[in-house]
Amino acid sequence: xxxxxxxxxxxxIPTLLILMTLAFFMMRMAPGGPxxxxxxxxxxxxANLDKKYHLDEPLIQQYGRYLLxxxxxxxxxxxxxxxxxxxxxxxxxxxxxxxxxxxxxAIALVVGVGLGTIAAxxxxxxxxxxxxxxxxxxxxxPNFVLAPILILVFxxxxxxxxxxxxxxxxxKNTILPIIGLALPQIAYISRLMRGSMIEVLRSNPIRTARAxxxxxxxxxxxxxxxxxxxxxVSFLGPATAAVITGSVVIEQIFGIPGLGxxxxxxxxxxxxxxxxxxxxxxxxLIILFNFIxxxxxxxxxxKVRYS
Amino acid sequence: xxLLEVNNLRTSFHTNDGDVYAVNDLSFSLEKGETLGVVxxxxxxxxxxxxxxxxxxxxxxxxxxxxxxxxxxLVGMKPREINRIRxxxxxxxxxxPMTCLNGYLTxxxxxxxxxxxxxxxxxxxxxxHSIEMLDAVHIPDAKSRIDRYPHEFSGxxxxxxxxxxxxxxxxxxxxxxxxxxxxxxxxxxxxxxxxNELQQEFGMSIIMITHDLGxxxxxxDNVMVMYGGRICEQAxxxxxxxxxxxxxTQGLLQSVPRLDTAGSVKxxxxxxxxxxxxxxxxxxxxxxxxxKVIPACGWQQPPLL
Numbered sequence: 001x002x003x004x005x006x007x008x009x010x011x012x013i014p015t016l017l018i019l020m021t022l023a024f025f026m027m028r029m030a031p032g033g034p035x036x037x038x039x040x041x042x043x044x045x046x047a048n049l050d051k052k053y054h055l056d057e058p059l060i061q062q063y064g065r066y067l068l069x070x071x072x073x074x075x076x077x078x079x080x081x082x083x084x085x086x087x088x089x090x091x092x093x094x095x096x097x098x099x100x101x102x103x104x105x106a107i108a109l110v111v112g113v114g115l116g117t118i119a120a121x122x123x124x125x126x127x128x129x130x131x132x133x134x135x136x137x138x139x140x141x142p143n144f145v146l147a148p149i150l151i152l153v154f155x156x157x158x159x160x161x162x163x164x165x166x167x168x169x170x171x172k173n174t175i176l177p178i179i180g181l182a183l184p185q186i187a188y189i190s191r192l193m194r195g196s197m198i199e200v201l202r203s204n205p206i207r208t209a210r211a212x213x214x215x216x217x218x219x220x221x222x223x224x225x226x227x228x229x230x231x232x233v234s235f236l237g238p239a240t241a242a243v244i245t246g247s248v249v250i251e252q253i254f255g256i257p258g259l260g261x262x263x264x265x266x267x268x269x270x271x272x273x274x275x276x277x278x279x280x281x282x283x284x285l286i287i288l289f290n291f292i293x294x295x296x297x298x299x300x301x302x303k304v305r306y307s
Numbered sequence: 308x309x310l311l312e313v314n315n316l317r318t319s320f321h322t323n324d325g326d327v328y329a330v331n332d333l334s335f336s337l338e339k340g341e342t343l344g345v346v347x348x349x350x351x352x353x354x355x356x357x358x359x360x361x362x363x364x365x366x367x368x369x370x371x372x373x374x375x376x377x378x379x380x381l382v383g384m385k386p387r388e389i390n391r392i393r394x395x396x397x398x399x400x401x402x403x404p405m406t407c408l409n410g411y412l413t414x415x416x417x418x419x420x421x422x423x424x425x426x427x428x429x430x431x432x433x434x435x436h437s438i439e440m441l442d443a444v445h446i447p448d449a450k451s452r453i454d455r456y457p458h459e460f461s462g463x464x465x466x467x468x469x470x471x472x473x474x475x476x477x478x479x480x481x482x483x484x485x486x487x488x489x490x491x492x493x494x495x496x497x498x499x500x501x502x503n504e505l506q507q508e509f510g511m512s513i514i515m516i517t518h519d520l521g522x523x524x525x526x527x528d529n530v531m532v533m534y535g536g537r538i539c540e541q542a543x544x545x546x547x548x549x550x551x552x553x554x555x556t557q558g559l560l561q562s563v564p565r566l567d568t569a570g571s572v573k574x575x576x577x578x579x580x581x582x583x584x585x586x587x588x589x590x591x592x593x594x595x596x597x598x599k600v601i602p603a604c605g606w607q608q609p610p611l612l
Contacts, residue, residue, distance in 0.1 A: 205409040213394035
């Protein structure tokens with residue numbers, strides 16, 4: 001198990017290298033630079049800036065320098081947030097996004113699995129159609145529409161919750177963003193869960209369990225739940241990585257100082273180091289969560305054993 | 308009173324093309340300790356007949372008629388009550404041992420839950436009893452193997468586990484739906500022999516479904532031949548093999564390949580296809596394929612002899 005884990009983590013290095021290479025050169029291919037402004041800078045200042053950030057070196061040398069820095073765990077200084085390093089920006093933004101994201105995923109998992117199971121058990125009943133219609137709606141409404149609706153209803157009309165702001169992470173301020181993050185995930189998970197549960201309920205082992213005279217509750221919880229959860233678990237890996245790194249839209253609309261908005265701001269400002277840092281960080285999380293998914297798989301399915 | 312009495316059972320499935328009748332007005336009875344073999348080709352309704360008995364039809368299935376087990380009416384019984392009979396008074400073995408056990412739970416878990424649920428045993432004694440039952444079906448080293456998962460067993464071993472699981476509560480009736488079909492021939496013979504042995508030991512009645520006439524000859528007291536959801540012949544096993552009276556049974560028996568004929572002989576088969584269960588003929592279901600057809604076959608069922 002330890003050996004397997006080690007092998008998997010070492011195997012991630014080439015993946016990350018490819019990711020970094022692609023991101024680095026694509027970013028540089030984009031027109032414009034980090035210090036472009038409306039008014040062009042005097043050439044001397046431009047040259048000084050370029051020199052300071054090593055932008056005057058050949059691209060391949062910059063690339064090598066960047067790789068060496070990353071190996072040392074240093075993502076470099078941000079071009080735009082002058083007094084901050086990229087490491088510091090991630091360190092302040094990520095905990096915020098992580099807290100919202102984990103809460104959202106946890107809620108989505110419980111509610112989605114519950115709703116999906118209910119829909120599967122009452123297949124083609126009104127309960128099933130209601131859940132699936134809501135899920136379809138949840139998937140098709142983009143979050144830039146969903147978030148303002150949430151604000152309108154709960155903050156403006158009902159006045160129960162603040163319309164936005166972080167307020168140092170007060171619980172009240174987190175509710176709407178968490179709901180905004182969780183609803184689409186609930187929709188996906190309940191659809192996935194319904195489909196796999198229906199399939200499992202028709203399978204031979206479930207027929208055997210019923211032939212043994214076990215009550216329906218035991219058949220569902222002990223015999224059907226585990227196999228039905230497997231597709232949800234695979235979905236959950238990348239989904240968790242995506243949600244905990246923060247949603248650009250949700251964080252922008254609710255004014256939350258998370259990691260998500262650095263994605264867009266960094267890209268728009270050609271903040272090379274910030275974009276690279278966020279991309280690499282996201283890549284590491286994706287790899288990490290896929291690895292966790294495989295470990296959970298092994299826990300759920302006795303046929304899967306890593307040695 | 309017979310152990311099981313089925314009267315005018317009709318099992319249908321509602322589909323978009325209309326109601327499909329898998330079992331048509333079928334009646335039979337089974338005595339205590341008796342083994343009834345049910346033969347017929349695929350789609351003759353054998354499996355749906357036994358699934359009807361333990362009320363495990365697919366959700367679009369529907370039953371009419373009467374199934375009395377130890378005097379209790381099973382048709383229309385509430386799920387709670389039928390659950391007290393399933394796995395307890397009636398054990399069931401299915402066709403494909405590779406897929407019928409739950410691959411996510413240990414054998415111990417799957418066996419003990421039956422005893423814990425039906426007999427209220429605690430886990431330790433349920434496990435002890437389960438190990439004894441695995442010994443009885445000749446699983447070597449049952450004591451350590453019981454904590455394994457199904458994928459660590461071969462097909463034949465899994466079917467033995469299924470049999471042990473079905474017999475845990477010492478049921479009065481064991482239903483075996485093609486228990487040996489998915490296994491290779493030597494293992495088939497072992498499984499059939501095992502069932503014979505266990506029947507002598509525990510004295511339960513057996514309904515054995517198969518399309519293998521050799522299996523039927525080896526285990527049954529009586530044989531029921533099904534075609535198109537109906538019984539076309541029912542007789543004690545020797546009589547059926549000696550003197551089959553329905554042309555379908557005769558055809559089936561002729562189709563058995565024999566080793567004692569000299570030279571190369573073309574294998575016999577019954578021409579045509581099984582009837583469409585959506586539109587069964589009013590008379591004998593075999594009428595289109597029968598070589599001894601008479602006009603009366605078209606409007607009435609031949610009497611059971």
